[in-house]
Amino acid sequence: MASRPTLALIAVLGLPTVLLAQAPLPLDLPTIMRGAETVGREPAGIRWTPDSKWIHFSWLPPGSDWRDTSEPYRVRAAAGATPERLTRAQADSVAPLLADGLRTRDGARKVVSAGGDLWVVELPSGRLRRLTQTSGSLQLAGLSADERRFFYRDGNNLFAWRLADGFVEQLSDIRPGPAPDTTRRLAAQRSALERDQRELLEVIRDEARADSLRTLRQAERDALAPPRVYLAREERLRTAAISPTGTHVLLITITAATATKTTIVPNYVTTSGFTEDIPSRTKVGDGQGKSRVGLLTLATGTVQWLRPLPGDSSGVYAGVGSWGWNDAGTHVLVSAESEANDRRVVTLVAAATGEATPILTLTDSAWVGGPCGGCGGWLPGTRGMWWVSEADGWAHLYVADVAGGTVRQLTQGPWEVRQAGVSDDRTHFELHTSEGSNHERHYWTMGLDGRNKVRLTGPRGGHQVTPSPDGGFLADVFSTSNRPPELYLQPARPRAASSPLTTSPTPEWLAGQWIAPEIITIPASDGGLVPARIYRPEQLGVRANGAAVLFVHGAGYLQNVHEWWSSYSREYQFHHLLASKGYVVLDVDYRASAGYGRDWRTAVYRHMGGRDLEDFVDASRWLTATMGIPGDRIGIYGGSYGGFITLMALFTRAEYFGAGAALRSVTDWAHYNHGYTSRILNAPQDDTTAYRRSSPIYFAEGLEDPLLIAHGMIDTNVHFQDVVRLTQRLIELGKERWELAVYPAENHSFTRPDSWTDEYRRILELFDRWLPAAHGTRE
Numbered sequence: 001m002a003s004r005p006t007l008a009l010i011a012v013l014g015l016p017t018v019l020l021a022q023a024p025l026p027l028d029l030p031t032i033m034r035g036a037e038t039v040g041r042e043p044a045g046i047r048w049t050p051d052s053k054w055i056h057f058s059w060l061p062p063g064s065d066w067r068d069t070s071e072p073y074r075v076r077a078a079a080g081a082t083p084e085r086l087t088r089a090q091a092d093s094v095a096p097l098l099a100d101g102l103r104t105r106d107g108a109r110k111v112v113s114a115g116g117d118l119w120v121v122e123l124p125s126g127r128l129r130r131l132t133q134t135s136g137s138l139q140l141a142g143l144s145a146d147e148r149r150f151f152y153r154d155g156n157n158l159f160a161w162r163l164a165d166g167f168v169e170q171l172s173d174i175r176p177g178p179a180p181d182t183t184r185r186l187a188a189q190r191s192a193l194e195r196d197q198r199e200l201l202e203v204i205r206d207e208a209r210a211d212s213l214r215t216l217r218q219a220e221r222d223a224l225a226p227p228r229v230y231l232a233r234e235e236r237l238r239t240a241a242i243s244p245t246g247t248h249v250l251l252i253t254i255t256a257a258t259a260t261k262t263t264i265v266p267n268y269v270t271t272s273g274f275t276e277d278i279p280s281r282t283k284v285g286d287g288q289g290k291s292r293v294g295l296l297t298l299a300t301g302t303v304q305w306l307r308p309l310p311g312d313s314s315g316v317y318a319g320v321g322s323w324g325w326n327d328a329g330t331h332v333l334v335s336a337e338s339e340a341n342d343r344r345v346v347t348l349v350a351a352a353t354g355e356a357t358p359i360l361t362l363t364d365s366a367w368v369g370g371p372c373g374g375c376g377g378w379l380p381g382t383r384g385m386w387w388v389s390e391a392d393g394w395a396h397l398y399v400a401d402v403a404g405g406t407v408r409q410l411t412q413g414p415w416e417v418r419q420a421g422v423s424d425d426r427t428h429f430e431l432h433t434s435e436g437s438n439h440e441r442h443y444w445t446m447g448l449d450g451r452n453k454v455r456l457t458g459p460r461g462g463h464q465v466t467p468s469p470d471g472g473f474l475a476d477v478f479s480t481s482n483r484p485p486e487l488y489l490q491p492a493r494p495r496a497a498s499s500p501l502t503t504s505p506t507p508e509w510l511a512g513q514w515i516a517p518e519i520i521t522i523p524a525s526d527g528g529l530v531p532a533r534i535y536r537p538e539q540l541g542v543r544a545n546g547a548a549v550l551f552v553h554g555a556g557y558l559q560n561v562h563e564w565w566s567s568y569s570r571e572y573q574f575h576h577l578l579a580s581k582g583y584v585v586l587d588v589d590y591r592a593s594a595g596y597g598r599d600w601r602t603a604v605y606r607h608m609g610g611r612d613l614e615d616f617v618d619a620s621r622w623l624t625a626t627m628g629i630p631g632d633r634i635g636i637y638g639g640s641y642g643g644f645i646t647l648m649a650l651f652t653r654a655e656y657f658g659a660g661a662a663l664r665s666v667t668d669w670a671h672y673n674h675g676y677t678s679r680i681l682n683a684p685q686d687d688t689t690a691y692r693r694s695s696p697i698y699f700a701e702g703l704e705d706p707l708l709i710a711h712g713m714i715d716t717n718v719h720f721q722d723v724v725r726l727t728q729r730l731i732e733l734g735k736e737r738w739e740l741a742v743y744p745a746e747n748h749s750f751t752r753p754d755s756w757t758d759e760y761r762r763i764l765e766l767f768d769r770w771l772p773a774a775h776g777t778r779e
Contacts, residue, residue, distance in 0.1 A: 023508060023511065024508055024509075024511040024512040024513070025038060025506075025508045025509055025511075025512055027512070027573075027576060027577050027580055028577070029574075029577070029757050029760050029761055029764065030753070030757050032570055032573040032574055032577065032760070033570055033753045033756035033757040033760060034066060034753050035066055035569065035570060035753065035756070036060075036064070036066055037063060037064065037065060037066045037506075037753075038063075038505060038506050038508070038509045039484050039504070039505050039509060039569050039573075040060075040062055040484055040503075040504025040505045040506070040509075041058075041059055041060045041064070041070055041504060042059075042477065042479075042484065042485040042504070042565075043057045043058070043059045043073075043477055043485065043486065043487040043502050043504070044057060044058045044059070044070065044477075045057055045058045046466040046475050046477065046487070047098035047466070048077075048098075048466065048468050048469055048475065049094075049097055049098065049126060050097060050121060050123050050124045050125070050126040050469055051124045051125065051126055051469075051470075052077060052124065052468040052469050052470040052472060052473065053076065053077055054074050054075070054076060054077060055074065055075050055076075055077055055475045055487065055489075055501070056072065056073070056074045056086075056091075056094065056098050057072075057073055057074075057075075057487060058070040058071065058072060058073070059071070059073045059083065059487075059502060059504070061083075061504075062503060062504060062505060062506045062507070063506045066751075066753055071085055071086075072085070072086040072088070072090070072091035073085055073086065074086060074094075075487070075501045075502070077468065077473055077475075077489055078489070079489060079499035080499065081489075081501060083501065083502055092115065095114040095115060096112050096114040096115075096119040096121060096128055096130075097121060097126050097128070099112040099113065099114045099119075100112070101113070101121070101140060102140055102142065102143040102150055103123075103424060104143070104147050105147065105426075107123055107424075107425060108122070108123055109121060109122050109123055110123060111140060111143070111150045112140070113138055113139055113140045113152070116134065116135075116136055116137035116138055117130065117131070117132045117133055117134060117138060118130075118131040118132045118138055118140070118152060118161070119131060120163070123469070124469060124470065131161065131166070136154060136155075138152050138153070138154050139152060139153045139154075140152050140153075141153045141158055141240065141241070141242050142241070142242050142243075142244060142325070143244065144160070144244055144245070144246055145244035145245055145327065145328065145329055147163075148162060148163060148164065149161060149162050149163065149246065150163065151171070151242045151246065153240055156172075156174040156175065156176075156237050156240075157170060157171070157172045157173060157174055158170075158171045158172045158240055158242050158249060159171060160246055170225070170226055171226060171242070171246065171249075171298050172226050172229065172240075172249060172296065172298060173225060173226040173227065173228045173229065173301075174229045174230075174231065174237060174240075174251075174296075175228060175229065175230050175231070176230070176231055176235075176236075177230045177231040177232045177233050177234075177235055178230060178232060178233045179228075179230035226298065226301065227298075227299075227300060227301025227302075228301060229296060229301050229303060231253060232253075232255065234255055234256065235253045235254070235255045235292075236253060236254055236255070236256075237251065237252075237253055238252045238253060238254045238291065239251070239252035239321070239322055240252075241322045241324065241325065241332065242325075243325050243329035243330075243332065243351055244325055244327065244328070244329035245328075245329035245330075245351070246298070246329075247297070247298055247299065247329070247351065248295060248296065248297055248298065248329075248332075248351040249295075249296040249298060250293070250294075250295060250296075250322050250325075250332045250334065250349070251292075251293070251294040251295070251296050251303065252291055252292070252293055252294075252320055252321070252322065253291060253292045253294070254289050254290070254291050255289060255290055255291075255292075255316075256289045257282075257286070257287030257288050257289050257290075258287065259287060260282045260286045260287045261282065261283075261286065262279055262280060262281065262282055263280040263281060263282070263283065263719060263721075264277045264278070264279065264280065265277070265278040265279075265280050265714055265715070265716050265719060265720070266278075266713075266714075267713075267714050268713065268744050269744045269745045278714060278716060280716045280719065281673055281716070282673075282674065283670065283671055283672070283673070283674070284669070284670060284671075284672055284673060284674045284677040284678055284681075284683065284684060285670070285674065285678070285683040285684045285685050285686075286674065288318055288674055290316035290317065290318065291316065291317050291318070291319075291320045292305055292315060292316055292317075293305070293306045293308055293317070293320055293334055293336070294306060295332075295349060295351070295354045304354040306334065306347070306349060306354070306356045307356065308320065308334045308335075308336040308345060308347040308349075308356060308358075309336050309338060309343070309345055310345065310358050312338070317336050317337070317339075318337065318338075318339045319336065319337035319341075320334065320335065320336045320337070321334075321335050321336075321374075322334055322335070323335055323346065323376050323377045323378070323385070324377050324378055325378070326378050326382075327378070327380065327381055327382075328382075329351065330350065330351055330352070331348050331349060331350055331351065331402070332348075332349045332351065333346055333347070333348060333349075333376075333377070333378065333385065334346070334347045334349055334356070335347075335374060335376070337368065337374075340367075340682070341367040341368060341678065341679045342363060342364055342365065342366070342367055342368060343361065343362070343363050343364075343368065344361070344362040344363075344368045344374065345358050345360070345361050345362075346358070346359060346360035346361075346362075346376065346385075346387070347359065348402060359385075359400070359402060359405060360385075360387065360400070362389055362390075362391070364390070364598070364602065365602075365605075366602035366605035366680075367602065367605070367679040367680065369390075369557075369601060369602075369679070370388065370389070370390045370395040370416075370598070370601070371395050371416050371417070371418045371419075371594060371595075372388035372395055372417060372418065372419065372420055375387065375388050375419075375420055375421070376388065377422070379399065379422070379448055380422070380426040380448070383399075383401075383448060384399055384400050384401040384402050384403075385399065385400055385402055386398065386399045386400075386420075386422070386429075388417050388420055390597070390598040390601075391409075392409070392412065393597050393598045393599060394412075394413065394414060394415060394416055394597045394598065395416040395417050395418070395597075395598075396409055396410070396411045396412055396416075396417055397409075397410045397411045397417050397420055397429065397431070397446075397450075398410065399448075399450075408450065410429075410446065410449075410450035411431075411433070411435075411446075411450075411453075413435060414438075414597065415433060415434040415435045415436070415437075415438060416433065416434050416438075416595065416597065417431055417432075417433050418432045418433060418434065418441060419431065419432040420432075422448070423445075423467075424469070425471075427447075427448070428445050428446060428447055428448060428452075429445065429446045429447075429448065430443070430444075430445060430465075430467070431443070431444040431445070431446060432444075432463070432464065432465070434595060435455075436455075437460075437563070438531075438595050438596060439519055439531070439561060439562045439563045439595075440460055440461065440462065440562070440563050440564070441461075441462040441463055441464070441562075441564060442455050442456075442457045442463055443455070443456050443457045443463050443464075443465035443474065443476070444456065454494050455494060455495065456474060456490070456492060456493070456494055456495070456496075457474070457476060457478070457490070457495070458494075458495035458496070458497075458498075459478065459480075459498075460480070460563050461478055461479055461480040461481070461563050461564045462478065462479050462480075462485075462562065462563065462564020462565065463476050463477070463478050464476070464477040464478075464485075465477075467492060468492070471492055472491065472492055473489060473490065473491060473492055474489070474490040474491075474492050474498075475487060475488075475489065476488040476489070476490050476498060478498070478564075479564045479565035480516065480563060480564060480565065481516045481517060481533075481562070481563050481564065481565065481566070482514040482515060482516045483514075483565065484504055484505055484565045484569070485504070485564075485565055486500050486501070486502045486503065486504060487500070487501045487502045488500050488501065489501055513540065513576075514573075514576070515535065515539050515540070515576070516563075517533035517534055517535055517575075517587070518533070518534050518536075519531060519532070519533055519561055519563070520532055520533075520534055522586075522588070522615075522618055522619050522622045523618065523622070524614070524615060524618045525614060525617075525618050525621075526611070526614070528591075530588060530589065530590065530591075530615045530618060530619065531561040531588075531589045531596070532561060532586045532587060532588045532589065532619065533560075533561050533586070533587040534584065534585070534586055534587075535575045535576065535578070535579040535583075535584070535585035535586075535587075536579065536584060537579050537580070537581075537582045537583065537584065539579065540576065540579050540580045542579070542580055542581070542582055543582060544582050544583075544584060544627075545581065545582025545583060545771075545772040545773060546582075546628075546629060546633055546772060546773025547582070547583050547584075547629065547633040547634070547635070547658075547767070547771035547772045547773060548583060548584040548585065548586065548623045548627070548629045548633065548634045548635070548771075549575075549578055549583050549584075549585050549586075549634070549635045549636070549637065549767060549771075550585075550586050550588060550616055550619055550620070550634065550635070550636045550637075550657075551568075551571060551575065551585065551586070551587045551588070551636075551637060551638060551642070552588070552590070552616065552636065552637070552638030552641070552642035552643075552645045552646060553568065553587070553589075553593070553638060553641075553642055554638065554639050554640035554641045554642045554643075555640065555641055556592045556593075556604070556608075556612075556641045556680075557592060557593065557594050557601060558593060558594055559589060559593055559594040559595035559596075560587055560589060560593070561587060561588070561589040561593075561595075562595070570756060570760075571587075574760055575587065577764070578764075578767070581768070582772065583767070583771070583772075584623065584627060584629065586619055586623070588615060588616060588619055590612045590613075590615040590616060590645070591603035591604060591611040591612045591614075591615055592604040592608075592612050604680060605680060606680070606681060606682070606687065606689075606690040606694075607690065607693055607694055608644070608669065608680060608681065608694040609644070609645065609648035609652070609693070609694050609696070610693070610694075612645060613645055613648050613649060613652070613653065616636060616645065616649055616656075617649075617653050617656050620634050620656035620657065621656070631655055631656040631657060631658065632655075632657075632658040632705075633658050633771050633772070633773060634656065634657055634658055634771070635657070635658060635659045635660060635661075635766070635767045635770075635771050636649050636650075636657050636659075636660045636661075637660060637661035637662070637663070637763055638661075638662075638663065639663035639664050639665070640663070640664050640665065640666070640717075640718060640748070641666070642663070642665075643662035643663045643664055643665025643666070643718075644662075644665045644666040644667070644696060646660040646661065646662040646663075646665065647660075647662045647665055647667065647696035647707075647726075648696050648699070650662075650702075650703055650704070650705050650707055651696055651699035651700055651701075651702040651703055652699050652702055654702060654703070654704040654705055657705055658705055658706075658770055658771050659705050659706040659707070659766050659767060659769075659770040659771060660705060660706075660707055660708070661707075661708040661710065661762070661763040661766055662707065662708070662709050662710070663710045663711070663759065664710070664711050664712060664715055664717075664718050664748055665696075665709070665711070665718065665722070665723065666695075666696075666718050666722060667695065667696050667697045667722045667723060667725065667726040668691075668695040668696075668697045668698075668722060668725065668726075669681055669684075669691050669694050669695050670684040670691050670695065671719065671721065671722055671725075672718065673717075681694060696726070697725060697726050697729055700726065700729045700730055700733055700735070701733055703730065703733075703735050703738065705737070705770075706737040706738065706766060706769070706770050707737070707738040707739075708738070708739055708741065708762055708763060708766050709723050709726070709727070709738065709739070709740045709741070710740075710741040710742075710743070710759050710762065710763075711723045711740075711741075711742060711743070712742075712743045712745075712746030712747050712748060712750065712755075713742050713743060713744045713745075713746070714744070714745070714746065714747050715746070715747055715748045716747055716748065717747070717748035718748060720742075723740065727740055739762075741758070741759065741762055743755045743758075743759070
């Protein structure tokens, strides 16, 4: 493709830049696959200065090279302001102002950790006081109830810093285990020799007296220091949550699994010229690290090991975390998940006694999950606790009086609370939800009692809001289905007009004819309605070619049918290219996609490639019934989970599809990771049925249609071995009309435009060769 003049060159030549802006980018693969060079980088890492005058973020201006990484920027919080790039030194100097930290109840100051050191920030002026300058990494751990001290962690141990005079006190002395064995055990013969030495020689008696004196003096010094606490052998401290009283610490430890086997990913394209191995991960069902939960009493150094899962006597857990201490420091909340992932229990632990009382149990016949990721915590003062649960089938916000256990549901309806938290001033909830439309994301505020719920964002699309410290403005990263995310400034009033502060795509990209795909629903064979986005050839002024393509998004639990910008920006543009060639394109949110409640999320339990695949079979039937496109003119493609579904489609339901491209696909779930796979299919040694019926490699004999397999050779997520094994299987079965394209320098997510271009050229050639009706017979 011929190079185009840059803005700088046009300026030198004296030509009007508007000419460049009026010429849209060509709709071809090399251009589409430039990725961020054309569509731009999303403003990320939004942070306000304490005075609410500046917004800081990571970004790059339009047209930045695809190899460039995002840089620090700031923009004044004013309509029409222009982003300013910061040097790394400037960004480092302002980091303490932007860091999250421990804020006092009156909002007058906060303590933060930035660059591994501790700072006090006066609010709202932003005046800084540096407390430490070390080469270590100090982590904030809490603020005392009287706000005279803050706690921080250095390595394994906790310290208290007195704000009035800077006095530092070490609170804990937690050491790697095991504890040393101080018991002296001697055989009778050696004990007798020592006795004789003491009786015969005064020098030996003098040495013994000196040693006893040293031991006594060390004991006196130890009495003034925190008691020593030893972990078990190979055990590491993961979490140390100290109470606001500074008297107790909730410890969460982890011990790595033993006798596991880690996979190796060979890297062939190396600087050295030799093949080098990339260490990767274990496979599902292999041994997993285990955690313990303990309550440490700092005064005595005693640890009471807890069992936060009723009925589980092991005391070790696969998933455990802390929801924090209450304001008074009398109780801490512990969240623990069963090894089968079907139960999450929140336990109330009393600091004074260590008594652990289960107060909330979330269960699911499949696995406990949802969009908020197990979020929850304390309400201010004595108001109780909050959490997000799918108890009624949708992810909603609940609160409870911990003492009485009375549960109140604050939100309800066929929509989801996708993010939730208590505001910095602790007066209200801040929510991102899909209320009103499962295809939009808006920002709401709501009182802690569930009253005064107000939607602040207005335009249709997807909003990700960060409110200013003074509550006067919203920094909103907003996008629509045909316009990439930009940073907007909005007054913090319901649906007030907002002003763009960034422009990320190039002028040429913005000049393109980018459509907002219509969202439709496809009747499913089980009575459900499957959401999909449709791209029609007539929208681009061309006639249909009698063929269609179905796109399968990756990740499984991800939403791609929505009215904000897709994370699949290259595919979005590729679908325009397909439509411009006459294809109807459907982008389907199949069963297990995010955004549609608990039943949709868990519909693939113990059978991936079951109900999710049937949604694509139903989409194929719909295309045949409504547009007359037969199954053998319908292509299917996708990456990762999308590649897996593509293989299952061609291997098991060939009559509904005419060709497919499986990219970076899982071919055998027994070879994928534990955290993702075990939730859906259990462990392979425990549920062989689930793995056999969910893994494409067992159905390869069903391949009839043309198939493209594409995979990066240094994929550390879905290993290249997956498609190597499938390749051998297809060879042994004598299958034809399939090909394998390998990318030696690519991981799971491709980075190089030349790799993207080659891959999608092959996909386009596959579809163009086999699908359009103008090509006549497929034999």
